[in-house]
Amino acid sequence: MLDPLRNWLSGLISSALEGFDKMLASAADVLKGGLGDWDAVLKWSKELRSFCYIIIAICLLIELAQIASKVDIIKWEHGLKIGVKMVLAKVCIDNAPEFLKACYVQAQDWIAILSEGGSTLGEITTRALDPLVQNVKGFGNILGMFLSSFIVLMAIKICGLLIQVIAYGRMFELYVYLAVSPLPCAFMPLGTGDGASVNRITSKFFKSFIAVCLQGVMMIVVIRIFDTIMSGAIEDIVIAIAADPNADVNASITDLIYTMLLGAIALVMAVVKSGSWAKGIMDAM
Numbered sequence: 001m002l003d004p005l006r007n008w009l010s011g012l013i014s015s016a017l018e019g020f021d022k023m024l025a026s027a028a029d030v031l032k033g034g035l036g037d038w039d040a041v042l043k044w045s046k047e048l049r050s051f052c053y054i055i056i057a058i059c060l061l062i063e064l065a066q067i068a069s070k071v072d073i074i075k076w077e078h079g080l081k082i083g084v085k086m087v088l089a090k091v092c093i094d095n096a097p098e099f100l101k102a103c104y105v106q107a108q109d110w111i112a113i114l115s116e117g118g119s120t121l122g123e124i125t126t127r128a129l130d131p132l133v134q135n136v137k138g139f140g141n142i143l144g145m146f147l148s149s150f151i152v153l154m155a156i157k158i159c160g161l162l163i164q165v166i167a168y169g170r171m172f173e174l175y176v177y178l179a180v181s182p183l184p185c186a187f188m189p190l191g192t193g194d195g196a197s198v199n200r201i202t203s204k205f206f207k208s209f210i211a212v213c214l215q216g217v218m219m220i221v222v223i224r225i226f227d228t229i230m231s232g233a234i235e236d237i238v239i240a241i242a243a244d245p246n247a248d249v250n251a252s253i254t255d256l257i258y259t260m261l262l263g264a265i266a267l268v269m270a271v272v273k274s275g276s277w278a279k280g281i282m283d284a285m
Contacts, residue, residue: 005142010133012146016153017122017129017260023160024223027167028115031216032108037175042097044179049093052186056089059190089188092202096181100209104174107213114220119227121234125260128238132256135249145250152257159264163223163271170216170275177209207284214281218274222267230263 063085136142184205237259241252 005139005146006133006136009136009142009146009149010130012150012153013129013133013257014126016157017126019122020156020160020260020264021119021122023157023164024119027160027164028111028118028220028223030164030167030171031219032111032115033171038101038178041175041178045097045181048180048182052093052182053090055183055186056086056189059089059187060086063189085189089185089202092185092188093182096185097178099206100178100181103210103213107217110217111220114217114224119223121227121230121260121263124231125234125256128234129253129256132241132249132253136253137249141250145253148254149257152261156257156261156264159261159268162268163219166271167216167219170212170219173212174209177205177212181205181209204284207282208279211278211282211284212275214278215275218278219271222270222274226263226267226270230260233259233263 133145136145184201187201190201234256237252237255
């Protein structure tokens with residue numbers, strides 16, 4: 001009678017914790033995925049180019065007006081600077097996707113290296129919990145353990161799901177940046193009226209794209225840090241349980257599950273913050 005209940009509880013724990021590992025692995029696969037839809041999205045960005053050439057002309061007129069309001073005579077140096085910026089803007093519009101692709105590929109290489117091995121924390125915790133679950137005595141204790149751990153285990157799976165969602169969201173963000181890449185490049189000639197400065201929109205766009213690429217690297221880094229730290233914490237609890245033959249089995253199971261939940265929540269928070277960390281590093285806030 002009790003063995004099926006224990007097996008049921010063990011199955012629930014295994015499904016939640018090993019499922020968490022699989023979700024982290026799936027998120028890592030998304031982060032290191034290839035450029036499958038890159039060319040398709042690039043076609044959309046090409047549709048903006050003709051409009052962006054009009055923006056370049058408008059920016060030229062605005063820049064000339066700003067210069068004229070500050071100086072009595074517009075010198076040839078001003079025209080040369082504006083002309084160079086217009087040429088650079090045209091080159092940038094035509095070649096920005098190649099630069100973005102190079103940044104993306106480099107980030108993917110780092111992610112592929114850092115993600116080798118994957119996370120096995122859920123599997124380790126499950127192996128530690130299995131013998132403890134088999135030692136739970138009485139129908140009431142098993143039922144109580146199921147009820148107390150069900151919400152916690154579901155919360156752990158939700159944490160894994162959130163990390164997957166963030167990984168997919170990063171890919172969408174990258175493709176959106178690519179699709180609109182000609183637009184911020186078109187504002188390059190629009191400076192502050194001195195004919196030399198480059199518009200902040202263009203520089204911030206490239207910094208933001210590189211930051212999103214870097215975000216994927218930082219997500220993998222925090223996942224690996226999580227795996228290392230939490231493996232040590234789980235191991236300490238297992239050693240403490242093994243050293244105390246009179247330890248309460250129910251309390252030991254609860255400690256392990258709640259430690260896993262604590263780590264999962266901390267991991268989600270770190271993954272969420274990885275975007276702002278990357279933008280802070282690139283000064284793209």
